[in-house]
Amino acid sequence: MSKTAILEIDSEKFELPIIKGSENEVAIDISKLRDLSGVITLDPGYKNSGSCTSEITFLDGELGILRYRGYSIEDLAGKGHFLEVSYLVIFGELPTAAQLEHFETNIRKYTLVNEEMKNIIDGFPKTAHPMGVLAALTSALTAFNPKSVNVENEKEMYEAVCKTMGKFLVIATWTYRKTMGYPLNYYDNTKGYVENFMRLMFELPTEPYKANQVVIDALDKLFILHADHEQNCSTSTVRMVGSSHAGLFASISAGVSALWGPLHGGANQAVLEMLEEIHRTGGDADKYLDKAKDKNDPFRLMGFGHRVYKNFDPRAKIIKKAADEVLATLGVDDPILAIAKKLEESALVDEYFVSRKLYPNVDFYSGIIYRALGIPTDMFTVMFAIGRLPGWIAQWKEMRENKEPIGRPRQIYTGHPLRDFKTSDKR
Ligand code: ACO
Numbered sequence: 001m002s003k004t005a006i007l008e009i010d011s012e013k014f015e016l017p018i019i020k021g022s023e024n025e026v027a028i029d030i031s032k033l034r035d036l037s038g039v040i041t042l043d044p045g046y047k048n049s050g051s052c053t054s055e056i057t058f059l060d061g062e063l064g065i066l067r068y069r070g071y072s073i074e075d076l077a078g079k080g081h082f083l084e085v086s087y088l089v090i091f092g093e094l095p096t097a098a099q100l101e102h103f104e105t106n107i108r109k110y111t112l113v114n115e116e117m118k119n120i121i122d123g124f125p126k127t128a129h130p131m132g133v134l135a136a137l138t139s140a141l142t143a144f145n146p147k148s149v150n151v152e153n154e155k156e157m158y159e160a161v162c163k164t165m166g167k168f169l170v171i172a173t174w175t176y177r178k179t180m181g182y183p184l185n186y187y188d189n190t191k192g193y194v195e196n197f198m199r200l201m202f203e204l205p206t207e208p209y210k211a212n213q214v215v216i217d218a219l220d221k222l223f224i225l226h227a228d229h230e231q232n233c234s235t236s237t238v239r240m241v242g243s244s245h246a247g248l249f250a251s252i253s254a255g256v257s258a259l260w261g262p263l264h265g266g267a268n269q270a271v272l273e274m275l276e277e278i279h280r281t282g283g284d285a286d287k288y289l290d291k292a293k294d295k296n297d298p299f300r301l302m303g304f305g306h307r308v309y310k311n312f313d314p315r316a317k318i319i320k321k322a323a324d325e326v327l328a329t330l331g332v333d334d335p336i337l338a339i340a341k342k343l344e345e346s347a348l349v350d351e352y353f354v355s356r357k358l359y360p361n362v363d364f365y366s367g368i369i370y371r372a373l374g375i376p377t378d379m380f381t382v383m384f385a386i387g388r389l390p391g392w393i394a395q396w397k398e399m400r401e402n403k404e405p406i407g408r409p410r411q412i413y414t415g416h417p418l419r420d421f422k423t424s425d426k427r
Contacts, residue, residue, distance in 0.1 A: 001026065009037055023058050040410045047307075050231075052239065052404060056089060056394050057230040061308035066315065068228055069093070077318050082223040083107070083193050086390035089228050090161055090397065103162070104193075110166030111187035111196075114144045117171065121178050130175035130382045131260040137171040139253035148247045151400040160248055161393055168252070168389055169193065172382050173200035179376070194220045197386065201375070214329040215373055218322045222366055225315040226384055228391030232307075234258040234265065238392045239399045240407040248396055255392045256385050262302070265388070268363040268380040271303035272371055275336045275343075283335065285342040293352045303364030304347060305356070315362035323365045323372075332372045340368055 005028045007014045014036050017029040027050050034040050043049045058067045066073040068089050076085050080094075087095040087103050095103060120140050124133050149160040166187070174184050177200075185200045195211050197219065203209035229235065237258035242251040259265035278288050292301040306313055327337065344360055347353045363384075370380050 007033075007037070009039060012037070019053070021053070023060070034410070040412070042412055046231075046236075051236060051407070052231070052399065052402075054230065054395070054398060055092065056391070056398060057228045059230055059308060061306070061310050064309060064312045064314045064317075066229075073225065073314055074318065077221050077224045080224060081194075082220045082227075082387075085224045085227055086165065089390045090394040106158070106162040107166045107193070108187075108189040110163040111170060111189060113167050113170050113174075117141075117144070117174075118184055121174055121184070124178065126179055126181065128178075129260075130172075130179065130379050131256060131266075131385070133175040133178065134172055134382055134385060135253045135256040135260070137174070138168065138249055138256055141167055141171070141249040142247055145249065148245075151397070157397065161397070164248055164252065164393055165389065169197060169386060170200060172386050173197065175382060176201055176376070176379050179378075192216075194223065212329075214326060218326045218369055219373075221322050222319060222369065222383070223387035225319055225362060226366075226387030226391075228388070228394060232264065233261070234388065235391060235395050238396050239404075242396045242399055243404055243407040245400075248393065251396050252389070252392050255388075259385055259388065260381055265363075265381045265384040267302055267361070268367040268370070268384060269377050271340075271364055271367040272336070272377045272380065274302045275339050275367075276377075278339050278343075279336055283339060285339055285346060289343065289346055289350060293350075301343070301347060301353075301358070303360055303367065304353065305358040306361045309359070309361065310357040312359050313361045316360050316365055319362055319365040319369070320360075323369050326369050326372055330372055334371070336371065337368060340364070 001018065001020070003018055004015045005018055007016055014033070016033065019027045019029050021027075030041055041049070056069065058070070059065060068076060068085065069092055071080075071088065071094070076088075080088075083104055084095055084100055087100060117137065117140060121133065121137065124136075145163065150156050170187055177184055183205060185203060187196050188199060191199065191211075194216050198211055198216065199209050231239075234255040238251045238255040241254040242248070246254075262270045274288070278285060288299070289301070291297045291299040292304075326332075344364070347358070347360070353359075366383070367377075367380055370383055371377070375383065
């Protein structure tokens with residue numbers, strides 16, 4: 001392939017460099033285009049635009065490939081555990097046993113959240129959505145950790161990473177305990193990270209808590225599958241906010257808000273709400289398939305389709321197996337899950353979905369597992385956020401270490417030309 005692309009505008013030719021990634025992805029570098037030609041490119045939704053180069057995650061939507069730092073998601077979810085995968089995503093290499101021990105010890109150092117944070121959470125109504133509360137609490141952490149990280153200082157950066165991993169898990173579970181009216185719980189530094197998640201959520205002062213290893217393993221897998229997904233909406237938000245040199249907590253808080261939307265992380269909640277609605281209205285899955293296909297009906301089958309995976313979502317394949325295991329182990333018999341199975345079977349052979357390459361995505365199955373574990377629907381996106389945290393941290397760190405410029409897209413103005421101001425009596 002040639003090293004440059006030629007763009008011709010009004011018979012003037014501009015030569016633009018071609019950039020090739022390590023997996024042979026090709027991009028035309030237009031970073032000098034406006035300086036050279038006075039024009040910009042327009043790409044709403046950024047379907048054709050790369051915002052950065054990155055060494056963290058590779059995915060191929062056509063082939064259904066997802067890799068973190070060169071390791072396949074199948075290998076990582078099959079053989080790794082969440083904290084070692086987090087280390088890999090953030091620092092670039094799988095940790096040695098000593099590095100992993102050091103990482104876990106340092107995360108434990110930061111699992112105590114300032115008691116004054118409880119006053120902030122008390123200010124929210126019990127009915128507040130956990131994602132809104134999580135975004136606010138993450139941002140509030142800035143107030144208790146006002147010193148911004150010097151990204152060029154390896155030790156400071158490492159501490160900031162461990163602090164974020166430790167505190168975010170605790171405040172994420174507090175959003176649930178608040179809605180339940182339970183006392184806010186403390187991390188137990190003698191237990192593992194994912195086991196702590198379950199304890200932080202469900203342990204009550206009135207009785208001992210028994211962890212279920214099948215559940216912990218399934219959650220660990222789910223967190224790994226969500227750990228990063230290159231430049232998706234929330235990650236791009238974290239990088240964009242961080243590009244103004246806003247701190248890590250502030251940038252991650254913005255990422256939480258971006259993740260909340262139903263077209264992104266909010267989809268797993270939307271899946272369950274859709275299944276509940278189908279159940280409530282008589283359980284006719286086919287009726288909802290027809291609604292999804294009707295162009296005059298805005299309804300979409302939640303949990304189906306993906307912006308980049310156009311053949312299958314590799315995460316969905318792995319998690320479908322884990323979902324089956326969890327349901328079998330817990331002996332769950334739930335009409336909502338029967339509806340999910342029916343929808344999945346029908347959509348996979350339906351011409352509308354097949355021709356548009358709309359397959360169940362990871363959120364279709366993650367919601368099913370969360371429900372089986374007794375995690376309330378409006379906490380689903382918080383679960384996603386816990387899994388995505390290492391990715392957000394890694395992308396923020398990479399963006400700052402690469403000294404990327406502040407993110408500031410251009411636009412094509414389509415509003416009024418210059419007009420004269422008229423006082424209100426003349427309008
Ligand atoms: N149900 C019914 N039709 C759909 C669906 C769906 N879930 N998704 C896409 N389509 C149709 C569109 O109507 C369109 O049809 P047309 O070509 O006849 O106009 C075609 O498929 C292509 O759809 P786009 O919206 O152009 O696809 P895009 O890649 O932009 O959207 C998205 C991807 C947003 C995920 C979409 O599939 C969707 O809304 N899915 C439901 C929400 C969801 O599950 N989101 C989770 C994503 S995964 C994640 O964030 C981890």
